[in-house]
Amino acid sequence: MADRQNKDVSNLTKNQAEKEAQRLRQQVEHHNHLYYVKNHPELSDAEYDRLKQRLADIEEAFPDLQTPDSPTRRVGAPPREEFGTIEHETLMLSLDAVTSEEDFRHFWQTCLNELDADKLTVVAEPKYDGLSVELVYANGTLQQAATRGDGRTGEDVTDNVRTINEIPLHLRPAKGESTPRHLVARGEVYMAKEEFQAFNQRREQAGAKTFANPRNAAAGSLRQLDSHITADRPLHVYVWQLAPGSTGRPDTHWECLQKLGRLGLRINPEARRMSDSDEAVEWFKDMVRRREELPYEIDGCVFKVDNLAAHKKLGARSASPRWAIAWKFASHRETTRIEAIKAQVGRTGALTPVASLRPVHIGGVEVTHVSLHNQDEIDRKDIRVGDHVVLERAGDVIPHVVEVVTSKRNGTEKTYHLPSRCPSCGGPVERSEGEAIARCMNTSCPARLRQSIQHFGAAKALDIDGLGEKLVEQLVDRGLVESPADLFELEKDDLTPLDRMADKSAENLLEAIERARENATLPRLIFALGIPHVGRAVAGKLARQFGSIEALAGAGEEELAEMPEVGTTMASAIAQWFANDRNRKLIDRLKDHGIDPRARKADDKLEGVTVVITGELDSMTRQETKDAVANQGGDTTSSVSGHTDYLVVGQDPGNKKVQDAKANDIQQIDENQFLDMLGRKGGQG
Numbered sequence: 001m002a003d004r005q006n007k008d009v010s011n012l013t014k015n016q017a018e019k020e021a022q023r024l025r026q027q028v029e030h031h032n033h034l035y036y037v038k039n040h041p042e043l044s045d046a047e048y049d050r051l052k053q054r055l056a057d058i059e060e061a062f063p064d065l066q067t068p069d070s071p072t073r074r075v076g077a078p079p080r081e082e083f084g085t086i087e088h089e090t091l092m093l094s095l096d097a098v099t100s101e102e103d104f105r106h107f108w109q110t111c112l113n114e115l116d117a118d119k120l121t122v123v124a125e126p127k128y129d130g131l132s133v134e135l136v137y138a139n140g141t142l143q144q145a146a147t148r149g150d151g152r153t154g155e156d157v158t159d160n161v162r163t164i165n166e167i168p169l170h171l172r173p174a175k176g177e178s179t180p181r182h183l184v185a186r187g188e189v190y191m192a193k194e195e196f197q198a199f200n201q202r203r204e205q206a207g208a209k210t211f212a213n214p215r216n217a218a219a220g221s222l223r224q225l226d227s228h229i230t231a232d233r234p235l236h237v238y239v240w241q242l243a244p245g246s247t248g249r250p251d252t253h254w255e256c257l258q259k260l261g262r263l264g265l266r267i268n269p270e271a272r273r274m275s276d277s278d279e280a281v282e283w284f285k286d287m288v289r290r291r292e293e294l295p296y297e298i299d300g301c302v303f304k305v306d307n308l309a310a311h312k313k314l315g316a317r318s319a320s321p322r323w324a325i326a327w328k329f330a331s332h333r334e335t336t337r338i339e340a341i342k343a344q345v346g347r348t349g350a351l352t353p354v355a356s357l358r359p360v361h362i363g364g365v366e367v368t369h370v371s372l373h374n375q376d377e378i379d380r381k382d383i384r385v386g387d388h389v390v391l392e393r394a395g396d397v398i399p400h401v402v403e404v405v406t407s408k409r410n411g412t413e414k415t416y417h418l419p420s421r422c423p424s425c426g427g428p429v430e431r432s433e434g435e436a437i438a439r440c441m442n443t444s445c446p447a448r449l450r451q452s453i454q455h456f457g458a459a460k461a462l463d464i465d466g467l468g469e470k471l472v473e474q475l476v477d478r479g480l481v482e483s484p485a486d487l488f489e490l491e492k493d494d495l496t497p498l499d500r501m502a503d504k505s506a507e508n509l510l511e512a513i514e515r516a517r518e519n520a521t522l523p524r525l526i527f528a529l530g531i532p533h534v535g536r537a538v539a540g541k542l543a544r545q546f547g548s549i550e551a552l553a554g555a556g557e558e559e560l561a562e563m564p565e566v567g568t569t570m571a572s573a574i575a576q577w578f579a580n581d582r583n584r585k586l587i588d589r590l591k592d593h594g595i596d597p598r599a600r601k602a603d604d605k606l607e608g609v610t611v612v613i614t615g616e617l618d619s620m621t622r623q624e625t626k627d628a629v630a631n632q633g634g635d636t637t638s639s640v641s642g643h644t645d646y647l648v649v650g651q652d653p654g655n656k657k658v659q660d661a662k663a664n665d666i667q668q669i670d671e672n673q674f675l676d677m678l679g680r681k682g683g684q685g
């Protein structure tokens with residue numbers, strides 16, 4: 001076949017060309033299906049490209065052989081002036097939604113009552129957050145594709161849909177399945193989460209407008225007058241209905257889905273058929289837990305009565321059927337108003353604009369403030385005081401502003417600019433060339449001092465238990481602490497006059513400071529100093545490379561920049577930090593207090609490593625385990641995420657953690673392997 005591929009197409013007679021084009025179309029579609037739908041390619045990319053190129057060459061040489069349903073059209077068709085409209089054969093209904101278990105059970109019971117039945121079978125599916133489309137196949141060939149529109153008529157997006165590789169241009173009946181004369185499949189076009197991130201990043205780099213979420217990106221991509229643009233967008237589809245009027249429609253929704261799958265359309269393997277409402281509730285709860293892991297966004301689950309005859313009996317309201325319900329997740333998004341914007345000063349002097357919000361609950365948490373990051377971000381999103389904004393808080397992620405609801409503006413909104421003087425000390429604020437961050441330049445600014453003291457005692461730094469925000473504020477405001485080194489000179493009498501500081505808490509704090517002094521490792525100390533840009537992982541690398549604070553302080557910018565993890569910006573920040581007299585004094589004073597750790601080989605074994613522990617260990621308590629990991633520069637966290645490196649599995653481990661580790665491909669180790677890792681050979685000793 002390779003020979004034939006290379007043969008010049010101009011040697012072909014029209015007849016030969018037609019036959020070959022037909023064969024090539026079938027081959028390309030077959031391999032397309034194996035690749036995109038089955039996830040099981042049989043050809044290399046190059047072989048597949050050769051087939052497609054040969055077909056394109058023939059179609060170019062013999063223009064009358066071009067067909068609208070050729071796989072070559074997947075790259076796009078000539079642009080349109082405007083979308084045509086397509087009338088749906090049967091209404092494309094929407095879904096009624098519930099948000100509580102009680103309402104879901106009510107739906108279940110109503111179906112039972114209306115059907116006068118004692119058992120109900122439903123199909124549960126994820127509710128994809130995308131854009132619905134209707135695909136019409138005539139004798140197996142994709143004839144037209146339309147958006148939902150108003151449910152009666154939608155926009156004609158046939159050219160665009162043809163560019164989506166997962167959508168077969170011709171149905172591909174599996175063995176024993178025949179091609180239906182007329183088939184209407186409905187489903188959701190979506191963009192996967194990771195592909196959306198990458199796509200947005202590319203747009204940002206190219207200076208193009210970014211999309212607020214995968215749904216908008218999918219909708220924007222499908223509704224392009226030039227389908228070449230759609231062809232370049234990473235779109236996917238899951239079909240969720242075989243519409244009424246299709247030939248040979250089975251009796252149940254479940255069978256319909258299976259049939260759609262056997263015809264080469266993409267159905268979701270998460271779909272489940274069930275006959276028990278408790279099982280349905282459990283399935284929903286499991287989806288809530290697994291939602292973040294799914295590669296695509298869903299905003300709830302859909303439950304559909306399985307038996308299609310029952311659909312007729314149950315009927316529909318004006319816009320939604322009575323035989324289906326969407327059980328929506330508690331929203332990750334809410335709209336609220338920005339009451340004010342204030343600049344907060346961080347330990348490096350960075351001014352962060354923070355918006356105070358009209359309080360709003362998102363996913364069970366009250367949100368009152370949101371960081372707007374920097375001036376560029378405010379300008380890019382055109383955020384003004386008084387604006388209504390859409391906030392999003394996904395999973396454990398810190399809330400952020402997705403977009404401004406400009407339609408809610410009434411003209412009283414005020415633009416915001418970061419101040420040119422520090423709101424804490426009145427010192428000058430500067431923004432260096434090319435930097436997004438504006439900074440207070442006064443090194444003794446009290447706001448900076450408060451933040452740096454707090455950072456110094458943070459869990460990942462010197463870990464001074466009890467050194468909270470309110471306490472630090474009092475220590476700084478009363479002039480008791482002007483440098484982190486002052487912490488080691490505090491006495492009980494300094495502390496007891498402070499608010500909420502009884503004898504016992506003062507003693508506890510002094511003990512915690514003493515423990516921090518004794519346990520300070522080099523990676524922790526370097527991180528605690530708060531050198532701009534130096535995070536926990538880099539601090540570990542610097543500790544290993546230089547072995548002591550003195551050696552690090554003596555390192556030149558060039559030497560630092562040679563480290564692959566450092567680079568020029570960080571190298572200059574480090575060198576500048578150590579060149580500052582105040583900072584040198586701090587190092588000397590810490591040394592006077594006995595804080596001058598050296599990198600011990602064992603110190604940073606776990607540097608940059610994050611460990612989660614589940615179950616009981618024989619040889620250590622939970623706290624001892626955490627300390628052991630921390631002493632070697634590692635971190636322990638309470639739940640498994642993509643950032644976890646190891647799950648240590650003890651006795652009676654938690655199911656969820658083990659499952660999460662499996663789902664995230666995270667290495668699981670037992671107690672002995674863990675002890676080995678800590679360098680405590682032999683396990684038990």
Ligand code: IVH
Nearest residue numbers: 093094095125126127128132188240302321
């Ligand atoms: S069934 C009559 N199933 O949700 C049946 N819809 O809010 C109507 N959607 O317009 C739809 N995933 O765009 C169905 N598994 C799913 C779905 C789904 C997402 C969308 C669809 C629909 C909207 C209704």
